[in-house]
Structures are given as structure tokens and as C-alpha cells.
Amino acid sequence: MQEDYPVAEYESLRLDAVRALEIVDTPRTAAFAAIANLAADTLACPIAFISLLEQDRQWFKAEWGLGFSSTPRNAAFCPTL
Secondary structure (H helix, E strand, O other), X not given: XXXXXXXXXXXXXXXXXXXXHOOOOOOOOHHHHHHHHHHHXXXXXXXXEEEEEOOOEEEEEEEEOXXXXXXXXXXXXXXXX
């Protein structure tokens, strides 16, 4: 994979930790949705989301105001830690 963003030296360990959670691509839940909604309401933001950064994409466990479930990693505002 050719990255067009900086990659942290511990990237492989971070990806292993994300995979170990076994949460990516699981169904959305009311609890996570409530957190995203609360964040949007509290901060008066048009969007809010809870995301996990995988090797090639940013996956949203919950979102408010986006309308989609993932973006390419290079489109994330935080492509690296």
C-alpha cells in the first residue's frame, strides 16, 4: 500500500490493537449512537462520529450528520496518530 500520509513508527502495533477489538464492521448500536448524538448536541456541531482508523479506511461505529459508514483513510482529518 502506498500511503499519502505520515505513518507512525508503531503503526503495525496500532493496527493489531484495532483488530483485537473485533468491533470493525459490527452493527451500529444505540449506545454508540447516543454518544455521537450527545457530542453533536452538546458542542452544537453539524456532525459527530466515533471512528476506528484501519489500514486503508476510517470506519464509523456511530455517526451523526454524515450519512455514510466509512471514508478512505487519506480523507480522515487524522490519518495518523
